[in-house]
Amino acid sequence: MTETAQTISDRIHQMLDDLTRAERQLALSVLENYPASGLGPLAMLARDAEVSVPTVARMVQKLGYKGYPEFQAGLREELKARGKTPIAKHDTWAEAAPSGHILNRFTEAVIDNIRLTLGQIDPASFDQACALIADEAHHLYIVGGRITHTLAEYLFLHMQVIRPDVTHVQSTSNTWPHYLLNAKEGDVFVIFDVRRYENNTLKLAELAHARGARIILMTDQWRSPVHQLATVCLSNRIVVPSAWDSATTIMLLLETMISAVQTLNWSQTKARIEELEDMFDQTKLFRKFT
Amino acid sequence: MTETAQTISDRIHQMLDDLTRAERQLALSVLENYPASGLGPLAMLARDAEVSVPTVARMVQKLGYKGYPEFQAGLREELKARGKTPIAKHDTWAEAAPSGHILNRFTEAVIDNIRLTLGQIDPASFDQACALIADEAHHLYIVGGRITHTLAEYLFLHMQVIRPDVTHVQSTSNTWPHYLLNAKEGDVFVIFDVRRYENNTLKLAELAHARGARIILMTDQWRSPVHQLATVCLSNRIVVPSAWDSATTIMLLLETMISAVQTLNWSQTKARIEELEDMFDQTKLFRKFT
DNA sequence: ACAATTGTGAAAGAAATATAACACGTCGAT
DNA sequence: ATCGACGTGTTATATTTCTTTCACAATTGT
Numbered sequence: 230m231t232e233t234a235q236t237i238s239d240r241i242h243q244m245l246d247d248l249t250r251a252e253r254q255l256a257l258s259v260l261e262n263y264p265a266s267g268l269g270p271l272a273m274l275a276r277d278a279e280v281s282v283p284t285v286a287r288m289v290q291k292l293g294y295k296g297y298p299e300f301q302a303g304l305r306e307e308l309k310a311r312g313k314t315p316i317a318k319h320d321t322w323a324e325a326a327p328s329g330h331i332l333n334r335f336t337e338a339v340i341d342n343i344r345l346t347l348g349q350i351d352p353a354s355f356d357q358a359c360a361l362i363a364d365e366a367h368h369l370y371i372v373g374g375r376i377t378h379t380l381a382e383y384l385f386l387h388m389q390v391i392r393p394d395v396t397h398v399q400s401t402s403n404t405w406p407h408y409l410l411n412a413k414e415g416d417v418f419v420i421f422d423v424r425r426y427e428n429n430t431l432k433l434a435e436l437a438h439a440r441g442a443r444i445i446l447m448t449d450q451w452r453s454p455v456h457q458l459a460t461v462c463l464s465n466r467i468v469v470p471s472a473w474d475s476a477t478t479i480m481l482l483l484e485t486m487i488s489a490v491q492t493l494n495w496s497q498t499k500a501r502i503e504e505l506e507d508m509f510d511q512t513k514l515f516r517k518f519t
Numbered sequence: 520m521t522e523t524a525q526t527i528s529d530r531i532h533q534m535l536d537d538l539t540r541a542e543r544q545l546a547l548s549v550l551e552n553y554p555a556s557g558l559g560p561l562a563m564l565a566r567d568a569e570v571s572v573p574t575v576a577r578m579v580q581k582l583g584y585k586g587y588p589e590f591q592a593g594l595r596e597e598l599k600a601r602g603k604t605p606i607a608k609h610d611t612w613a614e615a616a617p618s619g620h621i622l623n624r625f626t627e628a629v630i631d632n633i634r635l636t637l638g639q640i641d642p643a644s645f646d647q648a649c650a651l652i653a654d655e656a657h658h659l660y661i662v663g664g665r666i667t668h669t670l671a672e673y674l675f676l677h678m679q680v681i682r683p684d685v686t687h688v689q690s691t692s693n694t695w696p697h698y699l700l701n702a703k704e705g706d707v708f709v710i711f712d713v714r715r716y717e718n719n720t721l722k723l724a725e726l727a728h729a730r731g732a733r734i735i736l737m738t739d740q741w742r743s744p745v746h747q748l749a750t751v752c753l754s755n756r757i758v759v760p761s762a763w764d765s766a767t768t769i770m771l772l773l774e775t776m777i778s779a780v781q782t783l784n785w786s787q788t789k790a791r792i793e794e795l796e797d798m799f800d801q802t803k804l805f806r807k808f809t
Numbered sequence: 810a811c812a813a814t815t816g817t818g819a820a821a822g823a824a825a826t827a828t829a830a831c832a833c834g835t836c837g838a839t
Numbered sequence: 840a841t842c843g844a845c846g847t848g849t850t851a852t853a854t855t856t857c858t859t860t861c862a863c864a865a866t867t868g869t
Binding site: 281 | 813814815
């Protein structure tokens with residue numbers, strides 16, 4: 230295990246003592262700003278380290294690489310791996326299962342999706358989206374497609390509690406034009422559209438946009454064509470080892486949004502939630518305890 | 520300050536809107552593991568992004584560089600500069616947002632949930648659940664509650680494609696007893712029940728159990744009372760900084776299950792999926808591309 | 810003075826890049 | 840439906856750059 234888990238930087242450090250003058254000079258220069266300097270041309274590295282070109286060539290072979298390009302490839306690999314957050318480096322999430330088990334492979338992919346999605350999100354846009362959704366002065370429409378209507382429904386169920394004037398529209402239903410009749414300028418549409426993008430959804434978005442509505446789009450990394458009409462576009466990475474796409478990242482953003490919106494509207498929401506709880510108590514739909 | 524402090528990654532993000540399909544594909548690939556992928560040979564980048572070599576060449580010029588090597592030099596500069604700043608900062612997921620922003624707080628909590636949930640899952644039970652769900656010899660019932668029916672529906676939509684004989688039952692509906700009339704011994708029930716646990720769901724589970732059905736329960740860390748009747752019980756941690764519980768972890772497990780079941784049934788599923796694609800193509804419900 | 814190390818210069822060879830020409834498909838306008 | 844503009848991939852080629860390796864001189868330490 231001393232072999233595999235070792236970074237190139239470690240290996241250089243280790244052999245630092247056995248090196249000759251020029252080699253050590255080179256090694257230290259590589260470590261100086263690691264790994265950037267090793268990723269340039271060989272000649273540049275030689276110049277920066279103030280050693281000759283052949284010295285560099287001999288050195289990389291001493292490190293066990295067949296040539297300089299191979300050494301660079303090693304550095305790039307390392308850099309790629311480092312890009313992942315420490316927490317993301319778990320190779321086994323389900324500790325009892327082998328790392329090749331679908332539980333680990335899938336989770337790994339989802340964590341990656343989350344990392345990349347969050348990394349490229351603009352907090353200002355996100356906040357703006359939350360503000361739009363929280364704005365009770367305008368009606369809120371929530372639109373989902375064939376698969377995504379489940380996410381839309383999830384958002385709807387929560388929004389229904391948090392604020393009045395919420396409607397869930399299913400773009401695959403042929404009744405949606407009726408809803409649009411009531412849409413007024415300034416109304417807010419939360420639209421879910423991931424590949425394969427649905428024509429109905431696009432048409433709905435176009436009509437809504439034409440009526441002066443503002444659109445918040447939840448889509449994938451390739452972005453539904455709706456994004457051209459959207460006020461805010463939140464794109465999620467959805468790639469997993471499966472024949473299907475993943476909605477987990479979208480769900481995460483969704484719940485974060487729900488939490489944020491709720492905070493914005495807390496004074497009103499509080500009363501509404503209490504009322505709802507009362508109603509549930511009365512209907513005895515739920516158990517108080519196990 | 521908007522000029523100088525701009526990283527290449529920022530610039531790519533900015534122009535993302537104005538890019539064409541192949542260019543965006545390339546841009547996303549560059550950002551995928553940034554900056555490692557941009558430091559390899561041009562041809563390798565092109566291959567990874569699944570675009571042609573000239574596309575990359577055209578793109579770097581569009582970014583304002585005289586050639587690919589100059590672009591790489593820019594990346595190296597950036598990398599060198601980054602190495603000098605104190606590292607840390609890796610605790611934020613949405614890098615552009617302060618660590619106290621809800622995006623980071625919420626994501627942190629969800630990652631925790633995932634880690635803890637996966638850590639205590641028994642892979643054997645999980646595999647058993649998948650096998651039960653994949654078993655086409657028995658009817659599959661999927662049961663959700665007031666909120667969780669969205670998750671149930673999500674599972675249902677996928678299972679519908681993967682195998683025959685699937686029914687989605689909503690425990691809050693008063694029609695569910697009708698479904699149970701058809702339930703036979705050995706049939707499989709996937710039941711979602713998180714707090715607050717629903718009386719209807721428990722009753723349904725009891726009846727199903729009495730008829731000799733096997734129950735797979737998706738619940739929270741405190742486990743719905745249904746768990747005493749369940750063949751397999753998958754409990755999820757669902758605590759987040761919100762007035763609501765999180766379904767993200769459940770969604771993750773769900774999708775993993777879908778992927779696993781699909782692999783088990785691949786021979787049958789393949790044909791079903793192709794058939795479905797054909798039908799979609801014919802109805803023109805979906806767009807092929809942007 | 811000897812051996813090991815290192816640098817110089819050069820040249821062959823390999824690899825990567827830049828560019829051009831052309832074919833194909835998509836999309837929108839007419 | 841037809842045309843043309845546009846984007847893109849393919850193929851091919853010229854050109855540059857980078858790498859590798861050689862022989863040999865210079866330097867250093869022993």
